[in-house]
Amino acid sequence: MYALKMNSRTRQDAIIRSLRRNGTTTIDALGCDVGASRRTILRDLSALRHEGFAIHSERGRGGGLYLDPQSLQTTARLSVAEVFALIISVTSMRAAGSLPFSSLADAGLSRIEKALSSDKIRDLRHFLDCLYVGPLAPQVDISNLGPMDPGLLNAFEPAFLNRLHLRFHYQDAKGNATERCVEPQAMLILPPLWYLVAWDPSREAFRHFRMDRISKPKYLEGPTFRRRNVPFKDGVRPIRYV
Numbered sequence: 001m002y003a004l005k006m007n008s009r010t011r012q013d014a015i016i017r018s019l020r021r022n023g024t025t026t027i028d029a030l031g032c033d034v035g036a037s038r039r040t041i042l043r044d045l046s047a048l049r050h051e052g053f054a055i056h057s058e059r060g061r062g063g064g065l066y067l068d069p070q071s072l073q074t075t076a077r078l079s080v081a082e083v084f085a086l087i088i089s090v091t092s093m094r095a096a097g098s099l100p101f102s103s104l105a106d107a108g109l110s111r112i113e114k115a116l117s118s119d120k121i122r123d124l125r126h127f128l129d130c131l132y133v134g135p136l137a138p139q140v141d142i143s144n145l146g147p148m149d150p151g152l153l154n155a156f157e158p159a160f161l162n163r164l165h166l167r168f169h170y171q172d173a174k175g176n177a178t179e180r181c182v183e184p185q186a187m188l189i190l191p192p193l194w195y196l197v198a199w200d201p202s203r204e205a206f207r208h209f210r211m212d213r214i215s216k217p218k219y220l221e222g223p224t225f226r227r228r229n230v231p232f233k234d235g236v237r238p239i240r241y242v
Contacts, residue, residue: 008047011044015033018030027042055067056068080157083116091133092189126161133237134232134233136193146213152214156187165222167181169214171213185198185206185228197230206231
């Protein structure tokens with residue numbers, strides 16, 4: 001059983017993986033796999049069927065639940081943030097000159113994009129409008145590069161798309177920790193470093209925040225802000241992917 005409680009999306013994805021892996025299973029077995037009650041599993045199965053997954057059940061000895069292999073069209077379940085994560089990963093590798101099989105990667109992304117609904121494509125384009133890439137100056141120290149908080153993109157998506165303020169904890173190069181509340185304007189990839197470029201109302205200036213130094217990101221419901229023209233240095237260019 002999972003130690004951490006899953007949200008509905010993560011749990012339903014785990015159910016699909018379990019059905020694919022096990023062939024035929026039971027509601028009780030799925031409940032053990034994902035750490036949920038029988039009632040929750042039944043609700044998740046109903047939601048998955050509504051999305052187009054053909055999940056059948058057979059009674060009697062040797063029966064159980066199974067997934068029709070022809071219904072494994074999982075790309076439609078990708079969120080804007082998940083597709084964006086794939087695109088910026090490919091983009092950053094290309095910018096760093098370390099993307100083998102780039103034509104295959106582009107073809108795969110194109111197929112994913114075609115499977116998205118029109119509203120998700122619109123949001124993806126707006127998200128990509130905020131993405132920039134450029135070269136990293138040779139004097140920048142990258143010896144202390146750390147991992148990025150996995151919750152960043154989930155907070156960034158609504159903040160960028162709906163122009164909502166972001167609040168997060170930030171630790172600077174000297175180890176000083178502060179809490180920031182900013183207006184996110186762009187994401188900048190200078191391989192291998194990634195930056196959030198934001199307008200800081202308390203300082204009335206643009207600030208670059210290394211994403212590996214950001215923790216506990218959270219978007220704030222409430223007043224929105226206006227998009228600003230970010231003054232980037234020479235060599236920085238916008239990404240146009242879709």
